[in-house]
Amino acid sequence: MPPTFSLPASRTEVVLEEIRRGILNQEFEPGQPLVEAELAQRLGVSKTPVREALKVLSNSGLVTFSPYKGASVSVVDAELARSVYDVRTVLEPEAVRRAVERRDPALFEDAAEALKEASAAIADKDHAALSLLNRRFHRALYQGCGNPLMVSILDDLRDRAALISVIGWEANPSWRKEWTEHKAVLAAARKGDADGAAELLRKHVGGFLDRVLKTLDG
Template sequence: MTTEATVQGEQNDGVPELENLTLSQRAHAHLREEILSNRLPPGTELQELALSQRLGVSRGPIREALGRLAAEGLVTVRPRRGAVVHSLSSEDFLQAYQVREALEGLAIRLAVPRLTPPELDELQRLTDTMETHAASGRVTEFFEANAVFHERLVDASGNAKLQEIYRRLAGQMHRYWRRSLVLRGDLRRSVSEHRAILDAARQGDEETAARLLADHIRVPQIRMQSMTADELLEAEASFERKEEA
């Protein structure tokens, strides 16, 4: 079977298949989800043969999938040695946030004059949802609502190329969500920041909205630069213990 054959039904690993995906696309989607969910944590060795056996496809589609993951910055391919899940360095984290700040700053300046009442109402509902989850300590649900809020702002920009670049970056940054929440601290403060951004957008004040958004995105960067590596590791470990409790 060629790498361009489509897959239907469900594989033995229990992962539902989407019709019209090639084998390499299926392998890419499966591995990408495992990396982003941390089921394949940083440093994990990815051998073509082992992945081929686990996913039930030949090594050709696996090789193509690893190439796509490398292009997305999620793995590092090593000639004749397979690949390894890319580590989450502090430098990568800070650089990703710097790019995100620039992209979202442009997005909100483009979006504010275009936002419709239904779009503003959706942003309001997402902010209310974040507040509910922050109050009850449901950090995963908070993160999901937060991610959608920012995606909707980018969508409202009307710039397809900006949306494309942002989604690629957002996919990589998904791996940082625990670290982001650890560094952000009080989630209720984050909710207040979102409300202020939304209020400025409702008033049509794109410059104020952009400034508030930049301040919001800089919070994790500033905190990270003030912490030692050991302090960050301990904060992340404490966060994980609370999640498991």
């Protein structure tokens, strides 16, 4: 068997992750302009990878482009939260149900690992790390559903969901509750309880939306 090699991340990928983490850490606040030249100087790169990273983040929902003002951090409002979580509430539990029905315990190994890593992030109150682990956990549950289009649709919501999570936790630090619910979902999945895992996930996603909307509507 020929040796395998891990290719280094491209400069754009590195810049992309730095800006994403900065947004989720709220180093860049909602509505704050993201100036290419300033970001390039801050990250020690040319403007080209910054421009490419901002385009990707615009497509994923973390960045908004205005014809006159350029790029800025997206602002979360109640309409956005409802739109994102409406899709998730309908689609994600079904994807998880199908993944559990495949009876492959290996599908959920990464979800279990994300749960372990979350303990340190909770202790540190690292919202960015928790948001990234949260999306990793959820994807680990639904990625084995057997429907690539379903996975792609849910993947496209991940950055928006992460930003909504950060905004929600800022006003109501309920991450311990969410991760307790994660454990219950994973336990049902590992037992092969497809309908139970799906229902627990539906309540988990819907419950968080209710808490976020109380903040955004209030």
